[in-house]
Amino acid sequence: MAGEMTLQIVTPEGTVVKDVKTDAVIIPASEGSMGILHNHAPMVTALKVGVLRYKQGGHYKRVALAGGFMELSNNLITVLADTAEIGETIDVLRAQEARKRAETRLRDRAANVDRTRAEIALQRAMARLKAAGKLEDKD
Amino acid sequence: MAENKRAVLRKIKGYKSMMQITKAMKMVSASKLRRAQEKVLAARPYARELTKTLARLVKGGAGANHPLLAQRTGTPTVAYVAITADRGLAGGFNVNIIRKTQAAMKADPRPLKLVAIGRKGRDFFRKRGVMPVVEFTGFGEEPSFALVRQMLSQITDLYLKGEIDEVRLIYTEFVNPVTQRPKEMQLLPVVAPEDTGAHDGPDMDYIYVPDAEAVLNTLVPRFVETLFYQAILESKASEHGARMTAMGSATDNAKELIAKYTLAFNRARQAGITREISEIVGGAAALEG
Incomplete structure (x- = not known):
């Protein structure tokens, strides 16, 4: 019998997910996706830009995260993210535009383009689109 | 006296508009x-x-x-x-x-x-x-x-x-x-x-x-x-x-000044009326005499 865990997601600008009960959480850890179930050992991990999924009532809800880290102890999962957006609230149009912008910048071979920044921007846009369900999530 | 009265009125008006501004700033x-x-x-x-x-x-x-x-x-x-x-x-x-x-x-x-x-x-x-x-x-x-x-x-x-x-x-x-x-x-x-x-x-x-x-x-x-x-x-x-605090006290100060000058204005007005009455009374007494 799988037990419940409590999930909270906080960002510097506010608490995005507050004390939600969940059966399973999949996080975009720095080393790759990681699933967490009841009674996981205490853990702290860095997060990359990506989508967090948590199971509630038989299906997953998605949250787009822009890096940060996660702490887990006593079935309490605390995600500290730079930004976090719940899938349903994401402005798909804006995310698509951001993606296009980042892609154009990456294609542009001019020396003055900050490639790392453009790449991060692209990752963020992709994460938001995935979280919104507008892009296939292969992880 | 009339000169003085007008000057006081002008001051009161000025303080009132200042108070409006400070009050608005306080609220904002x-x-x-x-x-x-x-x-x-x-x-x-x-x-x-x-x-x-x-x-x-x-x-x-x-x-x-x-x-x-x-x-x-x-x-x-x-x-x-x-x-x-x-x-x-x-x-x-x-x-x-x-x-x-x-x-x-x-x-x-x-x-x-x-x-x-x-x-x-x-x-x-x-x-x-x-x-x-x-x-x-x-x-x-x-x-x-x-x-x-x-x-x-x-x-x-x-x-x-x-x-x-x-x-x-x-x-x-x-x-x-x-x-x-x-x-x-x-x-x-x-x-x-x-x-x-x-x-x-x-x-x-x-x-x-x-x-x-x-x-x-x-x-x-x-x-x-x-x-x-x-x-x-x-x-x-x-x-x-x-x-907010600064504008609050500025508003209070303006209020105080308005009260002070309103009092001064009323006194001046009262004094003016009293003087006019005594002039009239004096004039009437002179006619009777």
């Missing part, structure tokens, strides 16, 4: 204050969790060599970061920060640099020939975390390049809407938070993925960002609180 500040306070509160859970985790990591002995944590030897160059507002009319808000900064810099024998945040502080120091190495103005009422992060990155850049070796913040702590306290805080090198041991009961063995050092590397910069972000938010809330 009150609503801005409420929003700023909400932001301060919203930022707290994040800061709390972050501090907890960092304390635990540092206690475990990680990160003595992290560039933002390591204490530098020799004579360090110190950068003072003065956080003021872009606008005045906020009582002692800007002056308090400027004074504290001046006092701190005077008392500090080490080589100094200045970072000015807010137009008021920047202009003050520039006029006195102290050129800030980094300055930010006009970042608006509700600076986002991303924006604050950008501002900070300019300071940490200088720090990592070795041009400055210590960063001290001078900001205003928001106690409550009528009390704000100028405060000094060391931002860099990071003063590792004490592990209070009060959390989670017994100490747990955490797994760090991929390892403690890597987690620390993502954590420390965020800790600095959070400290800085909070200082900015608290200063913003304090600014509005100070302005």
Whole structure:
């Protein structure tokens, strides 16, 4: 019998997910996706830009995260993210535009383009689109 | 007498329109204050969790060599970061920060640099020939975390390049809407938070993925960002609180002046009427005689 865990997601600008009960959480850890179930050992991990999924009532809800880290102890999962957006609230149009912008910048071979920044921007846009369900999530 | 009466009337009218302005400013500040306070509160859970985790990591002995944590030897160059507002009319808000900064810099024998945040502080120091190495103005009422992060990155850049070796913040702590306290805080090198041991009961063995050092590397910069972000938010809330109080007392003062001059005006009017009556009575008596 799988037990419940409590999930909270906080960002510097506010608490995005507050004390939600969940059966399973999949996080975009720095080393790759990681699933967490009841009674996981205490853990702290860095997060990359990506989508967090948590199971509630038989299906997953998605949250787009822009890096940060996660702490887990006593079935309490605390995600500290730079930004976090719940899938349903994401402005798909804006995310698509951001993606296009980042892609154009990456294609542009001019020396003055900050490639790392453009790449991060692209990752963020992709994460938001995935979280919104507008892009296939292969992880 | 009529001349005098008109002058008093004009004064009353002037004070009334001043009062309208101060009253409006007070109201605007009150609503801005409420929003700023909400932001301060919203930022707290994040800061709390972050501090907890960092304390635990540092206690475990990680990160003595992290560039933002390591204490530098020799004579360090110190950068003072003065956080003021872009606008005045906020009582002692800007002056308090400027004074504290001046006092701190005077008392500090080490080589100094200045970072000015807010137009008021920047202009003050520039006029006195102290050129800030980094300055930010006009970042608006509700600076986002991303924006604050950008501002900070300019300071940490200088720090990592070795041009400055210590960063001290001078900001205003928001106690409550009528009390704000100028405060000094060391931002860099990071003063590792004490592990209070009060959390989670017994100490747990955490797994760090991929390892403690890597987690620390993502954590420390965020800790600095959070400290800085909070200082900015608290200063913003304090600014509005100070302005609200200042405008409140300005409104009260205007009210007092209006009452005083209204009384003076009524006295003058009364005196005028009395004089007219006695003139009429005197005239009538002369006719009868």
